[in-house]
Structures are given as C-alpha cells and as structure tokens.
Amino acid sequence: MKTIRWIWVYVSKARWAIGLSMLVLVLGQSAQIMAQGSQKFLIDDVLVGKHYDKLKWVLLYFTLTYLTSYVLNWWGRYLTRMNGLCLHKHMGSSLMSVIQRTPVSSIQSGRTAKWVQYFTSDIQQVSTFVTDELPRGIQQLGGTLLLIAIIGWNSPVVLGIVTVFSVLYIAIGRYFAPIMRKQVREMQEKRGELLTKIEEGISSTREVIAFNRMAWEEKSFRGTFAIFFDRVMQNGKLANSQLLLSNSVQWIGRMAVLVFGGYSVIKGNVSIGAFVIVYQYSNQLFTNYQTVFNFAMNMSGQLAYSDRVKELFEQEKIGEGTRELRAPVKSIEFESVTFAYPGTERHVLNDLDLSLPTGRKLAIVGASGGGKSTITQLLLRFFEPSSGCIRINGIPLSDIRMTDWMGKLSVVFQEPFLLPDTIRNNLMLGRVGITDEQMIDACRSAQIHDFIESLEQGYDTVVGERGYTLSGGQRQRVAIARAMMGDPELMIMDEATSALDMETEQKLQENLDKRRAGKTTIVIAHRLSTIRNADLILVMHQGRLVEQGTHEELMAKDEAYRRLVSTMSENGAGSIGA
Numbered sequence: 001m002k003t004i005r006w007i008w009v010y011v012s013k014a015r016w017a018i019g020l021s022m023l024v025l026v027l028g029q030s031a032q033i034m035a036q037g038s039q040k041f042l043i044d045d046v047l048v049g050k051h052y053d054k055l056k057w058v059l060l061y062f063t064l065t066y067l068t069s070y071v072l073n074w075w076g077r078y079l080t081r082m083n084g085l086c087l088h089k090h091m092g093s094s095l096m097s098v099i100q101r102t103p104v105s106s107i108q109s110g111r112t113a114k115w116v117q118y119f120t121s122d123i124q125q126v127s128t129f130v131t132d133e134l135p136r137g138i139q140q141l142g143g144t145l146l147l148i149a150i151i152g153w154n155s156p157v158v159l160g161i162v163t164v165f166s167v168l169y170i171a172i173g174r175y176f177a178p179i180m181r182k183q184v185r186e187m188q189e190k191r192g193e194l195l196t197k198i199e200e201g202i203s204s205t206r207e208v209i210a211f212n213r214m215a216w217e218e219k220s221f222r223g224t225f226a227i228f229f230d231r232v233m234q235n236g237k238l239a240n241s242q243l244l245l246s247n248s249v250q251w252i253g254r255m256a257v258l259v260f261g262g263y264s265v266i267k268g269n270v271s272i273g274a275f276v277i278v279y280q281y282s283n284q285l286f287t288n289y290q291t292v293f294n295f296a297m298n299m300s301g302q303l304a305y306s307d308r309v310k311e312l313f314e315q316e317k318i319g320e321g322t323r324e325l326r327a328p329v330k331s332i333e334f335e336s337v338t339f340a341y342p343g344t345e346r347h348v349l350n351d352l353d354l355s356l357p358t359g360r361k362l363a364i365v366g367a368s369g370g371g372k373s374t375i376t377q378l379l380l381r382f383f384e385p386s387s388g389c390i391r392i393n394g395i396p397l398s399d400i401r402m403t404d405w406m407g408k409l410s411v412v413f414q415e416p417f418l419l420p421d422t423i424r425n426n427l428m429l430g431r432v433g434i435t436d437e438q439m440i441d442a443c444r445s446a447q448i449h450d451f452i453e454s455l456e457q458g459y460d461t462v463v464g465e466r467g468y469t470l471s472g473g474q475r476q477r478v479a480i481a482r483a484m485m486g487d488p489e490l491m492i493m494d495e496a497t498s499a500l501d502m503e504t505e506q507k508l509q510e511n512l513d514k515r516r517a518g519k520t521t522i523v524i525a526h527r528l529s530t531i532r533n534a535d536l537i538l539v540m541h542q543g544r545l546v547e548q549g550t551h552e553e554l555m556a557k558d559e560a561y562r563r564l565v566s567t568m569s570e571n572g573a574g575s576i577g578a
C-alpha cells in the first residue's frame, strides 16, 4: 500500500494524461466488442431471417464500430507510449538528484552497475507499468465488465460456467502471486550482482591480464552467472506450472460452454447468431479474465521493482541546508569534530578543534592515514561529522545552502576523474560564463597549455575513458586548471601534484601562489616543496591537530613537524609523512 501511495506521488502529476489514455483504451476495446456483435445481426437477420436489405446497415454498423475501435486503440497506444517516456524522464531526473544528495558512503558502498540498473531497468519497469500496463489492465477490466453484461443478458448459464472456471483460474493465480513476487525480486537482485560482476570484470581488465588471472576471473563470472541462471530457471519453472494448471481449467470451461450452447440451439432456446457471438464472447471473456489476472500477478512483480526504487528514493539524504551564504568566507572552524566513517568504529578525527584562517595558503601535513583527506571530505559535505560542528562564518556548515557553499569552493583530488570527452569539456564541466581566454589562462598557470596545444586537435582532443590517454601528471594538471578557472574563494588541493616532476611542480606552485594571492588555498601534501612556503602549516596526527605555524616556526620547535621533515631528509624521498 505504501508503495502504491509512493507511486501515486509521481503518477498524480500526469494523472490527466494517464486517465485519458485509460479512457481511450476502454472505449477502443468496447468499440471492438460492439463490432464483433455485428455477426449476430448478419447470421440471424440477414442470413437466417433472409432480410437481405438489412445487409447494408449491418455493414455500416460494422465499419463504423471497427474504424472507431481502430482509431481509439491506435491513439491509446500512442498516449501510453508518450506517457511512459515522460514518466521515465521525470523519474530519471528525480533519481539523479537523489543520487547527488545521497551520502558518498552509500554511493561508494554500492557498485556503479547497481545504479545503472536503477536507471535502465527498474525505473523503466515502474514507468512502463504505470503508464502502459496499468491502462491496459483497466482496458481489459472495462472490456471484461462489458462482456459479462452482454453474456449475462443472453445466457446467464454460460456466464455462470465461465465465471466458475474463471474463479478456479483466479485461485491458481492468487496462490502463485506471492511466490512469483518473491522470485522476481530475487531475480532482480541477482541480475544486479551479475551486472556488477561484468562492470568489475571490464574495469579490472588491466590487472587481470597483468597478473595472469584470466581463468580466475572467468570462474568468478561463471559462478555469478550460474546463480542468476538458477533464479531465472526457478522462475520459469514456477511460471510453467502455473500456466499448465490454468490452461487446463480454461479448456474444460470452453468445452462446457460449447456443449451447453449447442444443446440450447438444438432445443431452440437461442438463435444460431446469439450462440455464435455468446461463444465468441465467452472465449474472449476467458482470455480477458486471464489478462486481468495475469495483470494482477504481474502487478506483484512490478511492485517488487517499485519497492526497490522507492527504497532508493527514501534512503538517507544529505540535508540541503537553508541558510544563505552570500558574504565572503571569513572563517572556517572545526569545533570538537569527531568522525568515524559509516560502518566503522574507529574515530578518524578525534575531538578536532581547528581554525582555518582565510585569504591565505594553508597546508595540512601528517603521517599517512592521519585524517587529512577526511577534512576535505567533511568540507565537501560528502560526510557529516559524528559529533561536533564545522562552522563557516559562524554558521553550521550543515545549515548552509549546499549550492551557496559549493559555489565558493573547488577541489582537486589526487586521482582526478576525467570524462571520456574533449579536454575543453573536461575543463568547463558545463559551467557557463567562463571565456576561452580564462580557460587558456588557467591552463597556462597549471603548466598544461603547451601540452594541450601540441595535440593535433588541441582543446578539442578527446581523452579516453577516465582520461586514460593522458599521463597521471597531465590528468592532475588538467584537474588543477579546472579548479583554478573561475578563481574560487576556497580551493582545496588534496595531493593534487603528487604525480608531477619537481621542476613542473615548482613552476606550477609559483603560478598558483601568484594567482591565489589573497584567496584561501588548502594544500594537503607530503612533499616539502609543496608546503614549505605556506602561510600556515597544520600538522595532523591520528585525527588531532598537534602543531601549527610556519615552516620556520615549526622547524624551530623541534617537535612533530621537524620529525616528519627529518624522515624525508633521511630517506631522501623528498616527501614527508608518506
């Protein structure tokens, strides 16, 4: 019931269009039944009654009713198709915004293929059900009622026979419906797992070949496929058993109608014409009952699809925040922030108090796993603190309107994601109001313009899936240029230059420092060269801030920071804390 109420929220927006399609289909089916009825007049009045002058009226009646049914059925099908596509589009865009508000933890824990399945299969099933199968179900129901009325009027006994056998048919359907629903749900889950397996297989091709694990991969795929196959077969067996039982019941019913009808004609109780159409209508009624109950059974399966989509739509979402943030960012404060990743116990940040001065270059350093990137994730609101509060200009971050906050910052991750698209589109990411000059200027600052220009198609060169046609360092520089474009108030660089050689990095840093003067840049890095000239260096250790100051101040202190730097000097690797 809850699922139906949930679907109604979407359906109600298109209720007039869906209602119209139902009406048109019901009228179409009624016209079809009326057209069939012309046989009675043809047999009884024209052929048996020898009133040949009535032939033209019978033909006119048949032509009009048949043409009406043809036009209405065509229009009904057109409407259902159009409504289906509209609802699919509407649900798809709602799902997209649900995904964008879903905590990153849920996205990361579910596989990409699972999300693809929601879009391609589940949502399509739900919208087809609502806009196509449901109107057709109603159409069949309307036709069924009309047939019941006509048959009941002509021969209540025949109606009784058809109804008794159909009740038996219903009983079989009802028995199988819940088992079918459970099986369809399981089958859907296994299909999702199979898609995930295929996606994993394709993504890991490089590693699988490099480690000669082809046989292992194949075995694992076969295992997953076997489970899916098993569920499909189980479902097929169940559907067959149900079909066998219900078909037998129907055939016995048809024979009973034929015997009774023939007997009535011999006895002279009904005309031949009435017998012919009552027999035809009762056969049709059997089929209609079948369609209506198939629809009822299918509805259970369809509700399973809707259940899955509904669960997704109703899962936890990141609060959008309602407070405006138009003023420049003057303060970023972490107040006793404690954080553990969802599903884990360990506190990655422990009662962290942090005050990040704005308008300056800040560096966060510390041993690997100390919680540096976690700070970025919290600032991006990928996760919410387990306790404590992050405040921007004194306002809790969770209260600030997401679009206001995200409009003020940009971020570069260590492994940036590039779309399989042109370099230009990867840089622009759909943003408007950025000119080509600004784009090129950012690329110059990121030390990537000359490389892009050296490519045959320059900025219109298409990079492969995830940007595989570029090196790691080139990808990082494209991502840095992308973040610099539009000169955001706050820029976060999380290990953003780790793949660059020293010389390129140094030039890039100089450009970045010039470009970002007076703006807030947070740099998370292990390389001394990247952080040395920061206005403030924050040293993290096991989720706490243990030291802060400039490079010189911290070196003079001879504590955690100096120890990190000395490790670097000793191993000569040029990086600290890694």
Ligand SMILES: Nc1ncnc2c1ncn2[C@@H]1O[C@H](COP(=O)(O)OP(=O)(O)OP(=O)(O)O)[C@@H](O)[C@H]1O
Pocket (backbone or CB within 6 Å): 341, 342, 344, 348, 366, 367, 368, 369, 370, 371, 372, 373, 374, 375
């Ligand atoms: N999605 C996640 N789920 C569970 N634990 C995580 C997740 N991401 C990070 N962690 C854990 O949180 C801890 C802090 O990770 P974080 O990435 O913040 O460290 P870091 O200081 O940036 O490390 P590095 O310098 O190696 O990048 C690590 O122990 C890591 O294993």
